[in-house]
Amino acid sequence: MKAGALVFFAAMVGVAAPAAAEPTYACTAQTEGHLFLVPYDSPTDPGSYYQCRGSAWRLIGVCNPTTGCPSPPDPNGPIVEM
Template sequence: MKGWSAKAAALAFFAGAIIAAAPVAAEPTYACTAQAEGHLFQVPYDHPSDPGSFYQCRGGAWRLIGICTPQGGCPTPPDPTGPIVEM
């Protein structure tokens, strides 16, 4: 029985380490307020195939407007005075 407990503890530790090492979906670091309306914010990731998510502050909320890629860069931002665009 002792062997199973040790194996279960090791497995739980390993699973926790994997989850902790996975990239976390990040959000912009400041609030989307009326003063920030139209601001763009790129949240970078430390991964060569996913340089980050691109957000725009519209209507009091951060809207995901695209994912940036190493080959294509970030998408063209929408018009800040146009309709709200979100992925």
């Protein structure tokens, strides 16, 4: 599961899509552990990093152009939220 989440995250980072205010699909039992990156759209809007845990999207970090995004949490570990 952890490897799948990392692959999903890597795919999302490489996608050049317009920024969304929040994840674009529902957090359900089927998407538990998924990571969603709201991409950068300007240097002053660094992006937000979410994880689907407990049927809710949790903000787990804010990305920035200089240091990138925080490391993804363990999908089987405790729920992490900012």
